[in-house]
Amino acid sequence: MKSIALATASTLAVMAGSSVLAGPQAEVLHWWTSGGEAKSVAVLQEEFASNGGTWTDMPVAGGGGDAAMTALRARVLSGNAPTAVQLKGPAIQEWYEEGVLADISSVAEAEGWAEVLPASIAGHMMCEGAWCAAPVNVHRVDWIWANADVLAANGIEMPTTWDEFNAAAEKLQAAGVIPLAHGGQAWQDATVFETVVLGIGGPEFFQKALVDLDTDALTSDTMVQVFDQMRTLRGYVDENFSGRDWNLATAMVMNGEAAFQIMGDWAKGEFLAAGKKPGEDFLCASTPGDGYLYNVDSFAMFDVDGDDKKAGQDLLAKLIVAPNFQKVFNLNKGSIPARTDVALDDFDICANLSAEDMGATSDAGSLLPSYAHGMALRGAQSGAITDVVTAHFNSDMSSADAVQQLADAVANSY
Amino acid sequence: MSEWLENHLPKVVLAPSFIAVLIFVYGFIGWTAWVSLTRSKLLPKYEIKGFMQYERLFDSPRWDTAINNLYIFGALFIAIAMVLGLLLAILLDQKIRVEGAIRTIYLYPMALSMIVTGTAWKWILNPGLGIESMVQGWGFPNFEFDWLVNPDYAIYTIVMAAIWQSSGFVMALFLAGLRSVDGEIIKAAQVDGIPTWRIYTAIIIPSMAPIFLSAFIVLAHLAIKSFDLVIALTGGGPGYATDLPATYMYAMAFSRGDIGQAASSAMIMMLVVFAIVVPYLYSELRAKND
Numbered sequence: 246m247k248s249i250a251l252a253t254a255s256t257l258a259v260m261a262g263s264s265v266l267a268g269p270q271a272e273v274l275h276w277w278t279s280g281g282e283a284k285s286v287a288v289l290q291e292e293f294a295s296n297g298g299t300w301t302d303m304p305v306a307g308g309g310g311d312a313a314m315t316a317l318r319a320r321v322l323s324g325n326a327p328t329a330v331q332l333k334g335p336a337i338q339e340w341y342e343e344g345v346l347a348d349i350s351s352v353a354e355a356e357g358w359a360e361v362l363p364a365s366i367a368g369h370m371m372c373e374g375a376w377c378a379a380p381v382n383v384h385r386v387d388w389i390w391a392n393a394d395v396l397a398a399n400g401i402e403m404p405t406t407w408d409e410f411n412a413a414a415e416k417l418q419a420a421g422v423i424p425l426a427h428g429g430q431a432w433q434d435a436t437v438f439e440t441v442v443l444g445i446g447g448p449e450f451f452q453k454a455l456v457d458l459d460t461d462a463l464t465s466d467t468m469v470q471v472f473d474q475m476r477t478l479r480g481y482v483d484e485n486f487s488g489r490d491w492n493l494a495t496a497m498v499m500n501g502e503a504a505f506q507i508m509g510d511w512a513k514g515e516f517l518a519a520g521k522k523p524g525e526d527f528l529c530a531s532t533p534g535d536g537y538l539y540n541v542d543s544f545a546m547f548d549v550d551g552d553d554k555k556a557g558q559d560l561l562a563k564l565i566v567a568p569n570f571q572k573v574f575n576l577n578k579g580s581i582p583a584r585t586d587v588a589l590d591d592f593d594i595c596a597n598l599s600a601e602d603m604g605a606t607s608d609a610g611s612l613l614p615s616y617a618h619g620m621a622l623r624g625a626q627s628g629a630i631t632d633v634v635t636a637h638f639n640s641d642m643s644s645a646d647a648v649q650q651l652a653d654a655v656a657n658s659y
Numbered sequence: 660m661s662e663w664l665e666n667h668l669p670k671v672v673l674a675p676s677f678i679a680v681l682i683f684v685y686g687f688i689g690w691t692a693w694v695s696l697t698r699s700k701l702l703p704k705y706e707i708k709g710f711m712q713y714e715r716l717f718d719s720p721r722w723d724t725a726i727n728n729l730y731i732f733g734a735l736f737i738a739i740a741m742v743l744g745l746l747l748a749i750l751l752d753q754k755i756r757v758e759g760a761i762r763t764i765y766l767y768p769m770a771l772s773m774i775v776t777g778t779a780w781k782w783i784l785n786p787g788l789g790i791e792s793m794v795q796g797w798g799f800p801n802f803e804f805d806w807l808v809n810p811d812y813a814i815y816t817i818v819m820a821a822i823w824q825s826s827g828f829v830m831a832l833f834l835a836g837l838r839s840v841d842g843e844i845i846k847a848a849q850v851d852g853i854p855t856w857r858i859y860t861a862i863i864i865p866s867m868a869p870i871f872l873s874a875f876i877v878l879a880h881l882a883i884k885s886f887d888l889v890i891a892l893t894g895g896g897p898g899y900a901t902d903l904p905a906t907y908m909y910a911m912a913f914s915r916g917d918i919g920q921a922a923s924s925a926m927i928m929m930l931v932v933f934a935i936v937v938p939y940l941y942s943e944l945r946a947k948n949d
């Protein structure tokens with residue numbers, strides 16, 4: 246009995262001691278729990294520890310972050326927010342408006358973030374002029390992936406317009422190949438939809454329709470054409486697509502059952518994991534049309550008490566944007582670094598193409614946030630649009646009806 | 660002291676659970692009602708804005724689909740599960756051999772979670788893997804059974820899976836009811852030469868009215884709170900064709916950061932439950948008072 250009491254006392258003493266002596270502390274809430282993602286986070290964890298910090302991991306798996314957001318809500322409401330949380334897009338500003346985010350401008354300015362990040366991506370990290378989040382990576386969403394052998398066998402080039410795509414698809418269909426591998430889940434329908442909006446309407450139209458939610462753009466003839474193209478694409482999908490996961494669709498392209506897939510660059514990870522070589526076994530290109538749709542993961546910094554936690558926050562922010570982590574993390578995850586001054590020699594040709602296009606579109610003003618992946622709009626608005634897109638794609642709704650419903654749904658989402 | 664304790668012991672013992680229910684059930688119903696009148700988005704806010712969340716709800720085509728699906732699913736699921744359960748119970752009641760084994764077989768689906776049921780049926784009904792592909796493989800290339808991926812029929816696949824899961828349970832309820840009917844009456848009827856089907860329709864089934872009510876209440880609340888089956892079987896798709904109010908509420912509260920909207924849909928679900936349960940409680944209480 247005595248020894249237990251002694252042990253307890255000494256444990257308490259050690260705990261008390263450690264909290265006094267501890268260096269930077271960070272509790273990090275994230276949902277990178279699957280194989281490659283967990284490995285990527287471990288990189289950050291190690292770097293944090295080797296800089297003298299104590300990392301408390303708080304992974305919450307499930308529901309594409311829904312479960313993590315529920316956990317976050319509970320933590321914030323109880324007045325005990327984590328140090329840093331994996332958040333992205335307008336959700337950062339939404340949390341800022343609840344008055345719970347911290348200002349990390351001192352780190353950002355000392356590290357010169359404004360010079361190394363593309364302006365539109367930096368914009369997502371700011372809350373009313375102050376830095377409040379740190380970007381981790383850039384996923385490109387408007388990719389079209391193809392099976393190189395299938396294209397060669399049918400004499401097809403990578404399409405650069407949607408008309409070319411349709412012509413290629415007709416040819417493939419006649420040859421008995423599924424033209425487009427697709428999974429009938431709402432977010433996948435939305436992913437295809439936004440690449441069509443970008444391709445047919447162009448970057449300016451995309452900005453007006455899916456970022457500014459301009460009613461005229463939403464009900465325009467261009468939007469009708471977009472829905473017409475969605476209906477056409479529906480004909481190029483096999484009939485068994487409902488509810489299919491995206492990686493199964495990728496597998497269909499891999500084994501030659503289907504020719505194309507429209508999906509963000511996380512699909513590349515599937516190809517690479519199966520030992521396929523970019524440029525030889527599979528091809529990557531941007532979807533028909535100009536522009537670049539990005540999906541940027543980031544960590545938002547929450548307001549915390551205590552100098553050790555604040556120090557941890559600053560250290561974490563600094564490490565996240567530092568070139569070394571940006572490179573190692575993104576090599577693991579298949580995306581590209583958010584900062585533009587990282588050497589890309591170790592990255593594959595698809596990543597290099599992505600980085601090149603990011604630079605070019607950033608200069609041209611056509612570097613745009615992905616609506617389907619929560620970068621452009623808040624949850625209620627993007628959800629309302631996705632409802633219409635997926636309802637149209639999965640029924641025989643006319644394009645005119647879809648456009649009308651789109652405008653109504655957006656108006657009803659506030 | 661001991662006398663006081665004797666008089667008040669039941670109250671003392673019940674008090675904690677009474678308080679817990681008061682706070683965690685009725686307290687939070689009140690909280691949800693309050694939030695449903697606000698513009699709460701990511702976090703709850705408490706400034707009352709009137710009924711705008713309900714207006715948004717009734718303007719939403721997705722909610723229309725969800726509530727229509729609840730009617731279709733609820734009506735078909737309850738009706739078919741009860742008819743099938745009754746039929747199975749009557750057949751089992753014919754003093755057949757190995758009744759115990761058969762009863763267990765029919766009851767077993769109940770032991771599976773809805774997630775397992777949903778996943779199994781997803782594979783069975785998948786046109787490329789399940790029944791359609793099997794029958795086509797037998798040499799009927801024109802055979803089609805694509806309900807799961809057809810937005811107009813997908814809701815019926817949920818009905819099928821739910822019936823498969825629950826009708827065995829309804830059968831057990833009815834079987835207990837059948838066994839509790841006084842054997843003397845049945846024998847008397849048989850002596851009078853009344854045909855068996857008449858015995859069932861005129862004597863046994865009417866005397867089982869309370870069992871029908873219990874089965875109905877159990878199935879109705881299963882139908883209204885259905886969530887996991889939809890998530891596992893169709894994920895609400897194709898599109899949102901198989902959304903139910905519970906999945907709508909989940910999407911609004913946890914995926915979209917629209918807590919006010921989620922709260923208003925939860926209140927409507929509660930009203931639907933009330934519409935079913937209140938008449939039941941009323942009739943129960945009245946029967947006791949008589």
